[in-house]
Amino acid sequence: MAKILIPTPLRQFTGKQDSVTVTGDTVGSALANLTAQFPDLRKQIFNDEGKVRSFVNVYLNDEDIRYLSKTDTPVKDGDAISLVPSIAGGSALGGSVLAAPPEKAAPPPEAALTKEEILRYSRHLIIPEVGIEGQQKLKAAKVLLIGAGGLGAPLGLYLAAAGVGRIGLVDFDVVDFTNLQRQVIHSTADVGRNKIDSAAEKMKGINPNVTIVKHEVALTSENALDILKDYDIVVDGTDNFPTRYLVNDACVLLGKPNVYGSIFRFEGQATVFAYEGGPCYRCLYPEPPPPGLVPSCAEGGVLGILPGTIGLIQATETVKLILGIGEPLVGRLLLYDALSMRFRELKLRKNPECPVCGDHRTITKLIDYHQFCGVPSPNQAPAAQETRMNEGDISVIELKEKLDRGEKFVLIDVREPHEYKICNIPGAKLIPLGEFPQHVGEFSPDDDIVIHCRSGVRSGKACNVLRAAGFQHVRNVVGGILAWSDQVDPSVPKY
């Protein structure tokens, strides 16, 4: 027996009763018994095909039966069934826009959940905003993760666990020891393996129901549209500017949301770009920074936990977009500072002058992003740049011989003091690159000067500073202290 609450306007059909108690084991049979008792009520609730009309939502107590078992939802004594209208509208003239409100769109039949999945996702299913339909949306969703590194690690693990049906991974890198401090999807035993295989194995381990599609390539202007087109949402977990612009432009051109995150030391950012009506990455940053100005994580370091925080903000936004719930992080750049433990928000506006998503678009296809960002393309860069010798270079072997011979020369280390503490070459004088120009006066033009850093990049800049000041005998240690560790003294730690 259940009590059906009758909306006021329908009481004319129930002899003015505001509620009617009927028999029935399910919501469907209770409603059938109600309309059998009051035939005029039937056409108010059911259409000609006997289905509940589109404008009627049926609630059992406080819950919408669409999120329970629809009309098969069992009914107990004392339950109350309410008929609640589904109402929307607006001045807009095109009637079909809301004709099927999003939550009424039926998920494809292949998204039906198995018994095992219902148990696995039970903590989702009992949230009204997710429920069976939401879980089916997750199962039907196709998400592309670009990068299986710091951001990709939490994203891959949690999106797989949440039941996103199809997850594509783009990565062509190999796991190394320096990754393990933050890329929790890879374990120590995975060092040397392809990241894509290592990541896919962990994700499958968490949730075998998820299909993982491996794209073991570098994302390029040639292949990006073809890879992205098969996905609903793209999540950017990359660490370099050419790929960020490439992902952004491809998302705008294909009309797919780009869930963006970036990290540096203790700070991170996240937002959703290229969402309908919202800004894109180019609206925020029309031009890339000059090459070398913004250090990467490899150059500047990153707190290992940070990509966990930012990656999970990206994962949260991805799941919200799939479910169509909440307020997406669109038009807002979320800034996170781990040291002060504060979140701030910047308002982002769509730039009407944006070359890719503005009113007068000049970018209508993918361009050469390495050229755009002023960095060498990976195809053009020599494979072993660090060990290639040029005039004005000195190898670590030559340096060692020079030291062993007891030659009189000046050895300078242009790294930072905290790097010097990790390891150093005995006898080297520490002058961080930023302070280097102020120290030029300390050297004599006759000095034999050798400069090193971690890998040879910063010391190359310091050499140029001296040469520009007229110094003749200046040499750069090719490969820096990393090469020293490899070729001279293996006891020196690499970082």
Next chain:
Amino acid sequence: MIRIESEPWTAMVAHARATYPNECCGAMLGSIEGDEKTVHAAAALDNAFAGEQARYYQLRSEDLLAADKAARERGMSLIGIYHSHPDCGAYFSETDLKNSCPWYSFVVLSIQKGEFDHANSWLPDADQTKADKEELIY
């Protein structure tokens, strides 16, 4: 015929002006005597449409359920829905019709440049094919 008492009417107009240039929406609570409906109270509800709210509104079923419950508790009934049309007439659009429910009166308030202009009440049919104009007194 639907008659809206001055207190709820003032609240509805204020609500529509406050949300301008977006559409507002809400529930009308009152009583029905034969063909005569009287609105005693207006409940402003959230426009839940995830998109351009200047041209669309959407009511959450949970909010309507709560409004209906509140009406019953106070001896009133949920008898109608109101919403605003910013900078256009108080017509019943195709969008309104295709997302309507024939059990209720639908009052539309036209707000022009932020100020109340005129209003109409509509009675849509069960098949969402047409809506008849209902006499509105306020």
